[in-house]
Amino acid sequence: VDAVVWHGPLPSTYVFIYCKQMTDQSRVCLSVAPRPVNFSRTFYGIMFDAGSTGTRIHIYKFIQKDPVELPVLDSEMYNAVKPGLSAYADMPEVGGETIRQLLKVAKKTIPKEQWIQTPVVLKATAGLRLLPQEKAKALLNEVKEIFDDSPFFVPENSVTIMNGTNEGVLAWVTVNFLTGHLYTKTRKTVGILDLGGGSTQITFLPRLKKTVLTAPADYIAKINMFNSTFKLYTHSYLGNGLIAARLATLGALGADEDWSFGGLTYKVSGIPDGFAGYKLCYQEIMQVVKGIVHQPFEVKGSSIFYAFSYYYDRAVDTPNYCSFLFLKQVCNKMTKYRPISPFLCMDMTYITCLLKEGFGFKDSTVLKLTKKVNNVETSWALGAIFDHFHNLNIH
Numbered sequence: 001v002d003a004v005v006w007h008g009p010l011p012s013t014y015v016f017i018y019c020k021q022m023t024d025q026s027r028v029c030l031s032v033a034p035r036p037v038n039f040s041r042t043f044y045g046i047m048f049d050a051g052s053t054g055t056r057i058h059i060y061k062f063i064q065k066d067p068v069e070l071p072v073l074d075s076e077m078y079n080a081v082k083p084g085l086s087a088y089a090d091m092p093e094v095g096g097e098t099i100r101q102l103l104k105v106a107k108k109t110i111p112k113e114q115w116i117q118t119p120v121v122l123k124a125t126a127g128l129r130l131l132p133q134e135k136a137k138a139l140l141n142e143v144k145e146i147f148d149d150s151p152f153f154v155p156e157n158s159v160t161i162m163n164g165t166n167e168g169v170l171a172w173v174t175v176n177f178l179t180g181h182l183y184t185k186t187r188k189t190v191g192i193l194d195l196g197g198g199s200t201q202i203t204f205l206p207r208l209k210k211t212v213l214t215a216p217a218d219y220i221a222k223i224n225m226f227n228s229t230f231k232l233y234t235h236s237y238l239g240n241g242l243i244a245a246r247l248a249t250l251g252a253l254g255a256d257e258d259w260s261f262g263g264l265t266y267k268v269s270g271i272p273d274g275f276a277g278y279k280l281c282y283q284e285i286m287q288v289v290k291g292i293v294h295q296p297f298e299v300k301g302s303s304i305f306y307a308f309s310y311y312y313d314r315a316v317d318t319p320n321y322c323s324f325l326f327l328k329q330v331c332n333k334m335t336k337y338r339p340i341s342p343f344l345c346m347d348m349t350y351i352t353c354l355l356k357e358g359f360g361f362k363d364s365t366v367l368k369l370t371k372k373v374n375n376v377e378t379s380w381a382l383g384a385i386f387d388h389f390h391n392l393n394i395h
């Protein structure tokens, strides 16, 4: 509905709801905008996720059937390359090539006449946050140049490092949108757990005031969406992603062997004939979690949590992963399982430790392990494209 001022005859294409004659002979009218028959608009948005372990492109197609209604997400085209941009810290041009390669997918997916109005945006996460500033900047500049050379629309600030709060909040938006929780007025939503290589995020809508009151001030974020404000509990732990946690754990043991992550090579080692087993591994890993991860007041409750990224990937790699007993077997029979998956015991122990000792989930908690919902990736990227089109005002 628009408010318009008319100085002449009223056009017949408008449907007027209310008009008021003003003293200067003009009329102020409330009208419904003209609705052309067969109105349907298709548009696209490109979101790059520059993660610590890989770079991904999400190409979203939206269809707006009616000018007064919100567009709907029609489909997503997804592609990924490895390693992530941070692995090219000393050769940004080579890193840029991976972006060029992914842009080719966008050109194939989006009709040519739409290119000029399709926004292209890249947001980097833990990998670039952990790099020295000048190296991260050189990589971002390289990407910006490639975007400028592309036929797509490059909005202002289209190539940035995203902060941890936005990463957590936007993943919450994605999952709640895809599971249909944002349309209803019930304010019933689901929480999210995202385990990346460099950082890990937890986000949920607290039901109890105490959860908000007992949380550190910067763990509470507000977001405006569909005319309501959500006050979320959210935090991103930098250095507590799965691969960064491996590094922290191994660092405690001393170092021999070369191991690369995020553009750096580390010396790592184990004690060949030392003690192994689940209990000792758990104790060692506890040092990476205890005193670092804040336990939200409410998490022990009955809320539903969707867990994705490495939570999903590692679970899939673990035979009989539903069984906690099996984890003990993997760790206690290292000679059997190490050759198949050398980090399996360490990773699953870290995940268990993070969920239980860190966030305070109960042994009996059932998480919804997800990769896609309705054929769309569970990732912050969809939330980020919504934020681009609608400005969700996260603060």
Ligand SMILES: Nc1ccn([C@@H]2O[C@H](COP(=O)(O)OP(=O)(O)O)[C@@H](O)[C@H]2O)c(=O)n1
Residues within 6 Å of the ligand: 049, 050, 051, 052, 053, 054, 056, 084, 125, 126, 127, 195, 196, 197, 198, 199, 200, 241, 309, 310, 313, 377, 378, 379
């Ligand atoms: N769209 C995506 C993005 C990441 N991932 C997974 O997320 C994990 C690592 O996330 P990441 O490289 O973005 O790490 P951070 O930069 O967030 O710490 C890997 O297991 C990826 O395969 C995914 O499954 N789908």
